[in-house]
Amino acid sequence: MTRSRTTTEITLVVNGVEHALTVDNRTTLLDAIRDGLALHGTKKGCDLGQCGACTVLLEGRRVVSCLALAVQADGASVLTIEGLAHGDRLHPMQEAFVEMDALQCGYCTPGQILSAVGHLREGRGTEPDQIRESMSGNICRCGAYANIVEAIRLAAGER
Amino acid sequence: MSQVTGTPVSRVDGPAKVTGTARYAAEFAPDGLCHAALVAAPVPAGRILAIRTEAAEAAGGVLAVITHENAPRLPYQPLQTRPPVDPKSGDQLRVFQDDRIWFAGQPVACVVAETAEEAAAAARLVEVDCETARHLLTTFDRGRGETPSRGTAKAGRPPTSGRGDVEAGFSEAAVTIEEEYLQAREHHNAMEPHATIAAWDGDELTLFDKTQWVGNDANEIAHVFGIAKERIRVISPFVGGAFGSALRTWPHVTVAALAARVVSRPVRVELSRRELYAAVGYRPETVQTVRLGADDEGRLVAIEQRATAAVARYEEYSEVTLEPAETAYQCDNVRTHYWLVPMDVNSPCPMRAPGIVTGLWALEAAMDELAEALGMDPLELRLRNMARTDQKKGLPWSSNELETCYRTGAERFGWADRPRPPRARRDGHHLVGTGMATAIYHAERGSAAASATVYANGSAVVRTAASDMGPGTYTSATQIAAEVLGMPVEAVRLDIGDSALPYAPVHGGSITLASVGSAVGAACAKVRDRLDGLGGGSVAEVLRRAGLDSLEESAETGSGEASKSHASSAFGAVFAEVRVDEDLGTVRVTRLAGAYDVGRVVNPKIARSQCIGGMVGGLGMALLEQAEWDPRFGKVMNANLAEYLVPVAADTPDLDVAFVPSEDTVLTPLGAKGLAEVAICGVAPAIASAVHNATGRRFRSLPILPEHILDGQGR
Numbered sequence: 081m082t083r084s085r086t087t088t089e090i091t092l093v094v095n096g097v098e099h100a101l102t103v104d105n106r107t108t109l110l111d112a113i114r115d116g117l118a119l120h121g122t123k124k125g126c127d128l129g130q131c132g133a134c135t136v137l138l139e140g141r142r143v144v145s146c147l148a149l150a151v152q153a154d155g156a157s158v159l160t161i162e163g164l165a166h167g168d169r170l171h172p173m174q175e176a177f178v179e180m181d182a183l184q185c186g187y188c189t190p191g192q193i194l195s196a197v198g199h200l201r202e203g204r205g206t207e208p209d210q211i212r213e214s215m216s217g218n219i220c221r222c223g224a225y226a227n228i229v230e231a232i233r234l235a236a237g238e239r
Numbered sequence: 240m241s242q243v244t245g246t247p248v249s250r251v252d253g254p255a256k257v258t259g260t261a262r263y264a265a266e267f268a269p270d271g272l273c274h275a276a277l278v279a280a281p282v283p284a285g286r287i288l289a290i291r292t293e294a295a296e297a298a299g300g301v302l303a304v305i306t307h308e309n310a311p312r313l314p315y316q317p318l319q320t321r322p323p324v325d326p327k328s329g330d331q332l333r334v335f336q337d338d339r340i341w342f343a344g345q346p347v348a349c350v351v352a353e354t355a356e357e358a359a360a361a362a363r364l365v366e367v368d369c370e371t372a373r374h375l376l377t378t379f380d381r382g383r384g385e386t387p388s389r390g391t392a393k394a395g396r397p398p399t400s401g402r403g404d405v406e407a408g409f410s411e412a413a414v415t416i417e418e419e420y421l422q423a424r425e426h427h428n429a430m431e432p433h434a435t436i437a438a439w440d441g442d443e444l445t446l447f448d449k450t451q452w453v454g455n456d457a458n459e460i461a462h463v464f465g466i467a468k469e470r471i472r473v474i475s476p477f478v479g480g481a482f483g484s485a486l487r488t489w490p491h492v493t494v495a496a497l498a499a500r501v502v503s504r505p506v507r508v509e510l511s512r513r514e515l516y517a518a519v520g521y522r523p524e525t526v527q528t529v530r531l532g533a534d535d536e537g538r539l540v541a542i543e544q545r546a547t548a549a550v551a552r553y554e555e556y557s558e559v560t561l562e563p564a565e566t567a568y569q570c571d572n573v574r575t576h577y578w579l580v581p582m583d584v585n586s587p588c589p590m591r592a593p594g595i596v597t598g599l600w601a602l603e604a605a606m607d608e609l610a611e612a613l614g615m616d617p618l619e620l621r622l623r624n625m626a627r628t629d630q631k632k633g634l635p636w637s638s639n640e641l642e643t644c645y646r647t648g649a650e651r652f653g654w655a656d657r658p659r660p661p662r663a664r665r666d667g668h669h670l671v672g673t674g675m676a677t678a679i680y681h682a683e684r685g686s687a688a689a690s691a692t693v694y695a696n697g698s699a700v701v702r703t704a705a706s707d708m709g710p711g712t713y714t715s716a717t718q719i720a721a722e723v724l725g726m727p728v729e730a731v732r733l734d735i736g737d738s739a740l741p742y743a744p745v746h747g748g749s750i751t752l753a754s755v756g757s758a759v760g761a762a763c764a765k766v767r768d769r770l771d772g773l774g775g776g777s778v779a780e781v782l783r784r785a786g787l788d789s790l791e792e793s794a795e796t797g798s799g800e801a802s803k804s805h806a807s808s809a810f811g812a813v814f815a816e817v818r819v820d821e822d823l824g825t826v827r828v829t830r831l832a833g834a835y836d837v838g839r840v841v842n843p844k845i846a847r848s849q850c851i852g853g854m855v856g857g858l859g860m861a862l863l864e865q866a867e868w869d870p871r872f873g874k875v876m877n878a879n880l881a882e883y884l885v886p887v888a889a890d891t892p893d894l895d896v897a898f899v900p901s902e903d904t905v906l907t908p909l910g911a912k913g914l915a916e917v918a919i920c921g922v923a924p925a926i927a928s929a930v931h932n933a934t935g936r937r938f939r940s941l942p943i944l945p946e947h948i949l950d951g952q953g954r
Contacts, residue, residue: 086299106356115355120266121259123479125430126512130880133430161259170257178253181848184709186256187430187479193257216887219880221430221480222709223855224848225891 090154094119095163103150109143110134112150113160121161121190125219132218135191135198136160142198144217161190164197173197173235182231184222192218196232206236243722244715247844251728252477252713261477265434267447269505272436273302275498276358277491277514278348278365280340283583283873284372284552287338287347294364295350300357302502304365306348310335310497314465322455324486324745326586328390329554334493340369341553342585343873344517346490351498351506376552376583377870379524384547384578387557391579396557400565401574402630408541408572412532414612420529420601421940423865424549425522426875427590428885429708431479432512433519437495438505444471448492449478451485451746453704453738459488460496476736478708478746482856483589484519485708486747491518516878520588521866523549525560525597529605537615537623539570544602550579551586558594563602565631566808567679568624583873589747591856592916595680596923600860603676603924604939607931616659617928618649621677621812629806637805637905638912640836641677644812647897648675648834652814661935669818671829674928678811678833678921682903682912683802685744687758690793691720691766697779698730701763705735705755706746709852710915711845715752716759718841719909723763726778733759741793749809749913752841754796756909761794799907807906809917811835813857815925819933824945826862826930832895835917838903839910850896850918857922859886862942 086106092099094117101116113122113136122145125133129147136145137159145158164171173193176182183189195218200206204214211229220228233239255261280287292304315333318325325331332341340347348365352358376383386398409415436447444466450456453473461468478485491508499506510518525548532541544564550556561575592599610617622645628635649655657673658664664671689703701720707713713733721728734740744754769790770781782790801807816830831854840846863884867877877883902910923941931937936953947953 104354104356106360107354111355114266115268118268119259120262123263123430124265124432124509126432126880128512128879128881130512131430161257165258170254174254174257177257178249181250181253181844183250183253183256184711184848184852185430185478185480186252186261186709187263189256190259212888212891216889219430219885219887221428221482221885222848223852223886223891225855225886225888226851226894227848228888 088151090151092153093157095160105151107150108146109148109150109153110145113145119160119162123187123190125188132195133188133191135195135218137194137198142195161194176231176235180227180231180234182224182227184224188218188220192220192228199232200236206233206238243718243728244841248714248718248728248842250711250714250845251717263431263477263479264436264447264449264475265507265509267436269436269438271504273351273353273502273504273506274355274358275349275351275494275506275508276362277346277494278362278367280343280345280347281367282340282369282371283343283375283377285340286370287340288368288370290348291366295361298357298361298364300353301350301361303351304348305335305498305501307335307337313463316462316465318462324452324455326554326556327394328388332490332553334490334497342517342583344585346494349494349498351502375873376581377873379549379580379582381526381547381580383580385581387577387579388555391555391557395559396577399576400561403572405541405543405572405574409532412540413535414609415532416605416608416612417528417530418605418608418939420527420604422525422597422600423941424524424868425590425860425864426516426866426883427482427484428880428883429480429482429484432510432515433485433489433491434507434509435492435495436505436507437499439499442466442470444496446471446473446492448473448475449485450475451478451481451706451708453706453736454742455745456488457738460492463493464496473738474736475706478706481708482591483593483747486589486745489519512880513878516875517585520586522590523587527601529601531605531609533609533613537613537620539568539624541572542570543574545576546598547578547580549582549584549587551584552581554586555579556587558597560594560598563595563599563679566626566629567602567677569626591919592680595916596920599920600923600941603921604927607674607924607928617675618645618654621645632806634804634806637801637807638838638901638903639810640899640901641810643899644810644834644836647899648812648814648832651895651897652832654814661932669820670933671818672929672933673814673816674925674932675812675814676921676924676928678813678917680749680809680917680920682807682809682906683748683750684753684757684799684907685750686795686797687743687754688741688793688795689758689762690741690791691762692789692791693724693766693778694789695779695782695787699724699726700732700734701759702734702740703743703755703758704738704740705743705751707735708746710849711842712751712755714845715841716756719756719760720763723760723767749915752911753907753909753913756911757796757907758794760909761796762792765792765794766790801906805905807903807912809837809912809914811917811921813921813925815929817926817929817933819930819948821934821948824948826943828858828926829892831892834897834899835914836899836901837914837917838901838912840898841911843898846898846914847896849914851894853918854894854922855886855891856919858890858926860941861923861926865942
């Protein structure tokens with residue numbers, strides 16, 4: 081087995097920037113982002129699609145990037161946590177997470193924030209129970225959920 | 240000096256965490272980085288007969304396959320004194336040094352390759368032939384319990400302990416209860432998987448590691464490899480949660496360093512979620528019996544608590560499970576008994592409030608049953624039995640606001656409106672119930688060092704080898720520094736998570752703020768004194784006047800004198816409301832309220848986050864979390880986050896946290912006692928008590944699962 085037979089050249093548009101990558105066919109979108117593009121803000125929590133830490137917006141939709149192969153995302157546009165702020169100006173959801181202390185260790189945080197942005201864009205409601213339901217694919221082992229709910233409400237203008 | 244501590248400063252590392260720039264162990268990328276994947280022992284105990292590595296060696300990108308047959312021999316020098324994070328007796332697992340298998344999942348080989356995908360694929364090609372031990376010890380059988388060894392006993396986990404005469408106490412008791420309680424094996428499951436990157440430069444080693452103690456990590460690996468600890472630098476600026484799983488240095492850290500030496504390149508070992516269930520420790524399964532005797536006014540006249548916990552065969556991890564029996568309540572007759580059941584398992588380890596939360600679960604559940612037997616309100620029973628002193632140590636408390644916790648928590652929760660009889664409240668399809676429990680966790684401080692440097696541009700850098708796995712060390716220590724230096728928080732940078740920095744103790748046991756905060760405060764006070772000696776004024780003014788670019792001082796603080804004259808503890812009272820659907824078996828927690836005495840609160844915003852996090856952890860312990868163990872394979876069968884359930888947003892109700900006024904200047908000049916552990920204590924028994932109040936049924940095995948409710952348990 082030679083390495084060249086198991087790799088593919090792909091293009092990913094990440095945070096508006098086009099990247100040409102040669103990836104091992106087995107590489108997940110998550111690993112392509114983390115190790116291939118050195119964008120470490122997207123986190124690996126379980127690699128099985130069970131924790132939500134690797135959530136990114138793929139063509140505007142929330143996906144767990146550990147369950148997508150990089151080759152499947154060829155040509156697609158991906159928004160990661162690094163692309164959310166405008167320069168030094170934080171996105172309102174990022175500001176709200178800091179303000180409401182919706183994090184502790186910070187490892188699930190990028191996935192929570194992107195999932196929260198997706199939640200609001202999808203119009204899934206701003207009542208606490210609606211947020212809890214829609215955000216339950218993102219585990220926070222530090223247990224910041226009560227503050228995450230409030231942060232999302234703050235970013236949505238409900239507080 | 241303006242007041243900075245005690246104010247709700249937003250997390251200073253918040254911007255780094257919400258923008259994804261905070262860097263965790265696996266995210267460093269030294270030049271030439273390659274990747275290792277582990278091969279796990281397939282049987283719970285036995286010997287390796289042969290390892291076939293040819294196919295793996297021929298696979299694409301593979302640089303090396305390391306087994307016990309070709310691994311360099313490692314000295315594994317004994318540590319002169321065991322660090323407090325290591326088990327008190329036995330030997331740590333030695334990586335690739337012989338053919339012995341101690342547990343299923345033990346690393347028996349590793350494949351190093353150019354990419355993680357190549358390493359993982361090649362690792363699956365390694366074939367391990369084993370001889371399985373004739374008698375497997377894979378069942379948690381309390382009948383096999385052994386008394387702890389002398390080393391364990393000397394470290395405060397004796398086979399038996401207590402005071403007075405329990406049998407005489409029970410003979411006087413008006414009411415006696417005795418019940419058995421179970422605590423399932425729980426896993427930390429921090430969101431960041433454990434990972435290590437090892438890079439050698441000659442005989443100097445750099446480790447980017449997930450650890451709660453950079454200093455000890457360097458020391459442990461130094462002993463494994465027989466090199467001076469000064470040659471090892473451990474870098475760990477951010478830790479993605481740990482809850483105790485990163486206190487000690489696990490075998491995979493040695494694998495990374497060993498593999499990096501073999502291939503002469505930096506190597507990353509990033510454990511998978513599944514691997515974590517055998518690669519790092521867990522809260523051990525524990526069965527307990529509690530026997531309580533009280534007089535007719537509800538005063539405890541005798542406490543007897545027995546605990547039996549699972550333990551590995553190669554080393555003896557033990558817990559202070561029985562301390563609450565000796566310290567939580569006023570009682571002259573106490574007896575405890577402790578046993579360990581050796582099993583073919585990887586070693587358990589501390590998990591948030593180790594031992595205490597387990598012992599307290601059983602004690603508090605029994606107190607709830609005693610209250611019922613006495614016909615007394617559970618809160619009233621606690622108030623009548625508050626420990627006026629620490630009777631185990633025979634010392635007064637350095638501070639104790641537990642009574643205020645009980646009264647504040649009860650008022651905020653609305654405890655007085657509670658219908659006392661079980662099954663008295665029904666709302667539609669649900670039975671509604673409330674319960675409460677006591678929280679207690681000893682407070683300590685360790686020796687620590689810090690340096691503080693101020694610059695002519697009006698900024699400061701404070702350095703200490705502490706960690707921040709989430710509780711907010713970055714923020715609270717920065718606040719302390721800013722206040723003492725008289726500078727704004729934004730002008731102060733805190734450098735932590737690097738073994739090259741001034742010494743800090745372990746980031747665990749709720750001691751960080753009391754220990755590191757004291758050292759930071761002392762170093763900054765020395766700087767302030769020198770600035771005052773130079774005529775005073777703002778930092779920038781003084782340095783300009785003195786013609787200095789910067790000024791640095793360092794300080795070391797000890798563990799304090801308080802423990803000689805006083806016992807110190809954080810306290811709390813936890814109240815829970817649940818709704819139970821007896822047709823579906825579901826238990827939903829609808830409210831949790833806690834009132835806490837944690838001494839002075841340096842940052843109320845972040846301290847509250849710690850407490851709600853503890854409540855969520857306790858909710859998981861009460862209703863969700865357990866390793867499903869298959870004794871045939873000696874393995875956890877639900878080693879993933881879809882089947883090992885942890886609380887998610889939809890499980891989490893409104894949470895109310897109150898800090899009662901408190902300041903413990905006996906323990907530290909700072910007045911803080913620490914709160915990470917006390918925040919998980921008492922939650923599970925409060926929930927179990929609420930389930931009883933809702934249903935009239937006693938559930939004595941955690942977690943309380945739908946099948947327990949449906950199959951008629953507890954009737």
